Amino acid sequence: MRVQVVANKVDADNWEPFAADASNLGFGEPWLVSAKTNFHRRHFVEKLYGSLPLPESLPVRVAPEQLLPEMKLALVGRRNAGKSSFLNALAGQPRCIVSEIAGTTRDAIDVRFGFGGRSLLAIDTAGVRKRTKMDSRVEVWAFERAKSAVKRADVCLLLLDATQKISGVDKRLGKLLSDECKPVVVVVTKWDLVEGRKNTKGLPVTVADYQTYIEDQLKALPVAPIVFTSSVERRGLKETVDVAFDLFRQASLRVTTGKLNDVVRGILQKRGPSSKLGTKAKVLYVSQVKTQPPTIVMVVNKPELFEGEYTRYMLNRFHEELPFTEIPIRLIIRERNRVSLRDLASRGPRPGFVTDEQGNLEEAELEADPAELAEAVGGLDEADAGAGAGAEPYNPALSEEDFTDDDGEFDPSLLDDAEDEDDEG
Numbered sequence: 483m484r485v486q487v488v489a490n491k492v493d494a495d496n497w498e499p500f501a502a503d504a505s506n507l508g509f510g511e512p513w514l515v516s517a518k519t520n521f522h523r524r525h526f527v528e529k530l531y532g533s534l535p536l537p538e539s540l541p542v543r544v545a546p547e548q549l550l551p552e553m554k555l556a557l558v559g560r561r562n563a564g565k566s567s568f569l570n571a572l573a574g575q576p577r578c579i580v581s582e583i584a585g586t587t588r589d590a591i592d593v594r595f596g597f598g599g600r601s602l603l604a605i606d607t608a609g610v611r612k613r614t615k616m617d618s619r620v621e622v623w624a625f626e627r628a629k630s631a632v633k634r635a636d637v638c639l640l641l642l643d644a645t646q647k648i649s650g651v652d653k654r655l656g657k658l659l660s661d662e663c664k665p666v667v668v669v670v671t672k673w674d675l676v677e678g679r680k681n682t683k684g685l686p687v688t689v690a691d692y693q694t695y696i697e698d699q700l701k702a703l704p705v706a707p708i709v710f711t712s713s714v715e716r717r718g719l720k721e722t723v724d725v726a727f728d729l730f731r732q733a734s735l736r737v738t739t740g741k742l743n744d745v746v747r748g749i750l751q752k753r754g755p756s757s758k759l760g761t762k763a764k765v766l767y768v769s770q771v772k773t774q775p776p777t778i779v780m781v782v783n784k785p786e787l788f789e790g791e792y793t794r795y796m797l798n799r800f801h802e803e804l805p806f807t808e809i810p811i812r813l814i815i816r817e818r819n820r821v822s823l824r825d826l827a828s829r830g831p832r833p834g835f836v837t838d839e840q841g842n843l844e845e846a847e848l849e850a851d852p853a854e855l856a857e858a859v860g861g862l863d864e865a866d867a868g869a870g871a872g873a874e875p876y877n878p879a880l881s882e883e884d885f886t887d888d889d890g891e892f893d894p895s896l897l898d899d900a901e902d903e904d905d906e907g
């Protein structure tokens with residue numbers, strides 16, 4: 483380390499002889515400057531630059547939070563679920579206001595930080611409560627902002643307060659995330675308050691009980707992994723981030739058309755769609771045309787033969803057989819006879835496959851490559867999700883009952899004093 487003495491307050495040249503006294507300190511000749519009059523300023527700055535090491539000889543040490551975030555997380559949940567506390571725990575410092583008063587966070591805010599050497603952006607959002615209880619335009623607007631945070635995020639964290647029953651609000655948030663086709667980690671918060679306590683049956687609450695309870699209640703998120711956390715005890719933080727990164731990785735994967743053909747062929751062989759009025763159900767092309775979310779297009783002869791129950795069956799098999807086990811898949815079923823597809827077909831037959839109503843394979847007609855297919859179905863950006871039959875994401879079949887507050891026993895895991903929907907704090 484080098485010490486350079488700076489003699490300040492050298493307002494004009496008549497002060498220079500006095501400044502020279504500073505050399506008596508033993509650190510060599512002082513640099514003269516006046517912060518007030520800027521006398522010798524240029525000289526001073528030049529000397530300063532001249533004494534710095536060249537940039538290439540400096541060790542590069544950039545804090546992770548200064549880099550572009552590797553992953554964007556949106557934290558959503560009902561009021562008081564512990565979102566801000568969880569974000570602060572991840573960031574390792576109090577970046578968001580936490581309080582026991584429900585409705586503390588009033589707007590979505592972006593927080594950048596480093597975690598385990600990786601750069602993250604997390605969006606804290608305002609807690610949600612029943613629409614009928616939203617008592618101001620600010621709250622409705624905050625909900626819209628939370629929705630846009632979800633859209634921006636690579637992975638969403640749905641925070642559930644372990645001390646509370648899963649409510650209609652939690653379920654609707656689950657549905658929102660599922661409709662957006664976002665990878666979701668279900669984060670159970672405040673586990674320190676629950677672990678080891680007695681449930682209604684007098685037995686200690688376990689992770690397994692709670693997991694079953696969530697799976698039973700959150701029908702909209704059948705594949706989302708569940709983690710148990712405590713912001714107070716800093717538990718489950720690394721696991722949450724690791725799981726989120728893994729979901730992000732899954733969502734970014736692209737499966738080859740060859741592999742998809744094999745999987746679809748296998749599914750059809752095992753159980754083809756039941757044919758109506760003797761029409762043959764044929765799959766003409768299948769391809770993954772997009773990532774984040776993985777979007778698979780199946781061009782078929784009659785979409786109605788594949789819709790509903792059979793689509794859900796196919797999606798379940800896709801989750802099992804493709805590397806998208808824990809994230810939503812968007813499946814788009816399209817009819818073949820569109821002009822662009824006819825053009826495609828006119829380029830001549832290529833190997834593919836079709837099935838008859840018994841699921842037997844017949845001679846192939848065509849197979850498109852992904853780029854051609856994406857082009858043929860007219861591009862598949864966001865706008866496409868609503869365009870035409872079979873373009874909606876296929877979510878689990880849910881009924882109104884799947885969104886109501888659970889009035890039954892808070893079984894088998896719930897605490898003997900668990901509260902009813904208590905988003906009032």
Ligand SMILES: Nc1nc2c(ncn2[C@@H]2O[C@H](COP(=O)(O)OP(=O)(O)OP(=O)(O)O)[C@@H](O)[C@H]2O)c(=O)[nH]1
Binds near residue numbers: 565584586672712
């Ligand atoms: N024991 C315990 N308490 C927690 C934990 N996480 C949060 N809390 C408490 O729960 C209350 C709500 O926490 P917040 O982080 O403000 O919750 P929030 O989801 O951001 O709430 P809103 O901004 O109002 O939607 C506070 O009193 C926290 O101290 C936890 O892991 N353990």
Ligand SMILES: [Mg+2]
Binds near residue numbers: 565566580587606607
């Ligand atoms: Mg908050």
